[in-house]
Amino acid sequence: MAEDLFERGYEEAKTRYRRFWDRLRGKGRNVPGWKRSLKNIIISSPLNVLFVFLPVAWVARWKDDHFSEGERFAFAFLAIIPLETMFQWGGEQMALYLGKELGDLMEITLHNAVEAALAIFLLAKCELRLVQSTIIGVIILHLLLIPGTSFLIGGARILEQNLHEHNTQLNHSLLTLGVMTIMLPTAFFTALDRGDIIGEARTGENNQGTELLTDDRRGQFLQFSRALALLLLGVYICSRIFLHNPPGELTLHEYDAEAPEIKKEEQKVKEKLREEDPELNPWICILLLAVTIGIMAPTAEWLVDAVAEIEAGSSIQDEWLGLFLLPLVSFGADAAVATLFFLKKILFLAPEPPAELARGIAIDLSIQFALFWMPFCVVLGWWINKPLTLLFDLFEVSVLIATCFLVNYVTADSKTNWAEGVIMIAFYAMIGVVAWFYPGQEEIIPFMKCAGVGETLSELINGTLSQD
Template structure:
């Protein structure tokens, strides 16, 4: 209410990503780089498939279809594509070297993976990080103040009627909380959240050692879901409260405007937080690059394709929401048995490549 719709959305999106971003920063500083990469992909998948899919499923249960802002949906398609394709390029580069097969003792002398080879990928990743940050800042400027007189701070002419009505209602509502109190509360909440996230990371080793969960599944699904548990619990409480109101009071009319802010969370994580982590790794001497596991990149590309296809017509229904959830479950099932690429683990080690190769050979043996 104080910042307006566009800047307010940016603040909400950033705060919703705060837990996952804090978790990612702690993993980076603790040099859990391979787990960090899996967690980044897992966070994007969570906000790309499960959360909006659940929203489309529940929100579209009583209406033929819900509407999305077509103008913003088209921009989101482009932003999702460039964020995911930025991971495809280094993966394709690495795969084109045609290096395959398990690690062995002979690989120590013949393997093309060297510190210089990794340094080339780090330089590519840091350059790509700067480009992705520029794209994200440009997209926020465009959304905040699109070209044309009178287009700022209001829905586009092709926006659905529900979005225009919601914008007018927001202009009439007056805040009842002092902004200073909100800022203080947010600062305290973020500080408590950071402590909780650090405790979560500290418990990682215990869980990994005491269970048979693969590290890939741990990073792709368990950590993102646990980090989202507070927001998820809040959403469940509001959903149950609305159900009780419908059963024991006057039922609320179905909302024809679909909630797709979770997709914006994925866009921010790929275009802002991931490049930020790459540059932070450069500053703190952690070799984090955009060279991700080929399996992780593949499921990201497939998820991006599905989401873009579902939202292409700026309309959603409960079946499309169910399809998105089903694909998330399929990825979770296959990831349970996936052990990961050993080469990517070597490239993500904070030690030298020679030392990481010795450790990799020993662990495979």
């Protein structure tokens, strides 16, 4: 009996592997050859013309004495736009070979590639405050600006669009978990606080700052931050497994003739992925993505260097740079495509009928960043000896909680319209206006440096702390 079960399981696994391999090779499809694939790469997007800035950005980096930091930033920014567009297009092509669930994961990961690279390079340079601000900035960008823009342009010619109800409910839970996890260390630190510890330490009224802000205390935050990070990674992996193969009734009645219209629409998407002919050979697509990652990595690093120089020569706060400037860099390609698509919708230049099923990929992006990339950075910092904790600035945590509340409220009925898109964009602009004047939470700065807490605290009290 046990042998029969083992053989049956082995045969089922073998069958699934064979099906996956056949699909990855494009068996039964009109797979383009190398020549047609290269042609399709060139004409894949009008934003490809911006690739002319790529060699300019590299020259500006190596001949930095001939270019200002603003020029180096602008060239690197313009060079990253077509690279991100290539990530998105390549991810869509790979989804045709991988299927909906794995394809969605591939698209989400590639969409986050630029932001993740920026966070990793900032971590390597021990810019811990910027890393944290960038993480929060990317999450609220994906929660507010990108879906708001998507709902706005998607609702230009239709009363409302539908989100997949099953995914929306799970997203609410995952998003809330990510935000509440970020809140825990901040609540812990706030409970320990007894007033203006830095100010009182400066005036010599008490020495509570030296008691609260110590290497031992930071060690405690590091220990439970790493534990929380590992738990978040585990939850994200489990959620992807669940979405890949949801058990029970949903899997069965998706194929039922009496299934709700929204589930029929979802099934049409899956069938389209199985039947649509790709524009790229699968192996060329994999090579394209690998080359794009190889080019994007140094370009993103040089962008980070230019931002650091801009910060050093200006009065812009770290919080605003991380919350808005760096995340908006990755939004350049989306903004350009969205603007063109919106104009087509408004001017009735799009012949295809509006889609009833709105894609919630932007919210999936924020969930991946909160539950995967953020804990990944904490674990990576553990490995490379960078003391990154989950103790975030209180203002940033408050903004994130408010953002989560608004997004959950807007998407609670699994329907969207252009007015709700305007609401989300307006709240993002409000955060930007307030954050411009925010100086940062001074009390947590000693935990945000790679030097010892006592040394950093002394420099902060004496007013000699370097902002580099």
